[in-house]
Amino acid sequence: MRVFRRHGFRRSSLDETAEEAGLTRQALYHHFSSKEALFRAAIERLYEQALAAEVAASRAAQDAGHDIADVVVAEIGARLGVLFEALQGSPHLDELYSEHLAQARDIYQSYSARFGEQVGATITRVCRARGRELGDGVTVAEVARCVEMAVHGAKSAYPSMQPADAFLNELATMVRMLIGGALAQPRAPAATKSRRRTGDRR
Numbered sequence: 001m002r003v004f005r006r007h008g009f010r011r012s013s014l015d016e017t018a019e020e021a022g023l024t025r026q027a028l029y030h031h032f033s034s035k036e037a038l039f040r041a042a043i044e045r046l047y048e049q050a051l052a053a054e055v056a057a058s059r060a061a062q063d064a065g066h067d068i069a070d071v072v073v074a075e076i077g078a079r080l081g082v083l084f085e086a087l088q089g090s091p092h093l094d095e096l097y098s099e100h101l102a103q104a105r106d107i108y109q110s111y112s113a114r115f116g117e118q119v120g121a122t123i124t125r126v127c128r129a130r131g132r133e134l135g136d137g138v139t140v141a142e143v144a145r146c147v148e149m150a151v152h153g154a155k156s157a158y159p160s161m162q163p164a165d166a167f168l169n170e171l172a173t174m175v176r177m178l179i180g181g182a183l184a185q186p187r188a189p190a191a192t193k194s195r196r197r198t199g200d201r202r
Helices: 002-007 014-021 025-031 035-063 068-087 093-103 105-130 140-157 164-182 190-201
Strands: none
Touching: 002 014, 014 025, 014 035, 035 068, 035 093, 035 105, 068 105, 068 140, 068 164, 093 105, 105 140, 140 164
């Protein structure tokens, strides 16, 4: 990733990568038959790290007592933070993004599905822990899909996800609005309703 970040995909070589890793070119070829294979492996590892960070962040935010929307915001922020860190300072962001879709679209699609499943699992878990429910006719899968659409929508406004702070702030606003709109409104306690009815009769 350091070599790809420094030179972009097209100008990177296996020789440079072998040198960066302290390997001979032959040793690197033993594991990766081409630069494309190496790039795919790097992308897959990056996504796996992002997924692990997402899971950890969602648990930490829940344990800290955050509400459902902020737990989801935290986990997506952690996921994207891994991607930001891997590409930070690269002058080749646009090229790397387009090449990762060209060279590893199947990996991208697979992890997009896994990211959506993770968001759905988080919503289910935190709703259960907080005693909350989704509104009538709203499913967890639909909410998770909308959250992922918000991520992609934010990327369309910030193609390189830069500046990162503006990108994340806008995304967080969209996610909070989505989650807030999807949740059923808490019901008033029965005792409170009873007191109100008694007061009305007086």
